[in-house]
Amino acid sequence: MGDSPKLNRSGPSxxxxxxxxxxxxxxxxxxxxxxxxxxxxxxxxxxxxEKSKALLYYHYDGKEEILNDFFGYLCERLETSLVEEEYDDPYDQLLAVIERVLPAEMDDEQLEFRQAFFEVRSQAPHNRSYHERIQHTDQVVLETLTETIEWGVETGRFVDVNPEREAELLFSTLYGVMERATALEDRDIVNRNREALQQQLERTLLESR
Known part of the structure; x- marks a missing residue:
């Protein structure tokens, strides 16, 4: 989940x-x-x-259309920012993905960005376009986590666990923590759970050999 909007996609047309x-x-x-x-x-x-209001209405007919485009933009940012560099160690890569979702130091702008993301995401039961976009984005995140854990298992860095099951649990935990933190505007929720989550990963993936 990236920071505040810095567009890197095609225009409305x-x-x-x-x-x-x-x-x-x-x-x-x-x-x-x-x-x-x-x-x-x-x-x-x-x-x-900040530009001409007529220009905004030229590109978009109404709220739903512009929010659909905005949510697609948010999801694209998340999908493309999960792993931004190459790692030699699967555990380092796994921690990097966690950092993207649960940043150790989250400023006001990052918090507001995540609040906007969850605001729109919460409308998925009522909006088919949002629902389909979330399905796709969730699958991208799950595949990234699964492939990273598979890499660790295959190289012997991680113990022999079920990558799909571990990825599913980790993904749900990450999103649950962030949703709580953004809803309550409580950064300590992120900090406490990041520490507990890392300790859990060390026990389940690294130590039980």
């Missing part, structure tokens, strides 16, 4: 990334952070948009 698209995504992010999903309106998004 599928063209190359541009300043307009970046500013639109930033405007949605600011509006969601201030108002929450249910109360966010196109008018509030437009008030956060």
């Amino acid at each position: 599928g063209d190359e990334p541009d300043d307009t698209t970046e500013e639109i995504m930033r405007a949605v992010y600011r509006a969601l952070s201030k108002n929450g999903y249910p109360e966010t309106t196109m008018s509030q998004i437009a008030s956060e948009f």
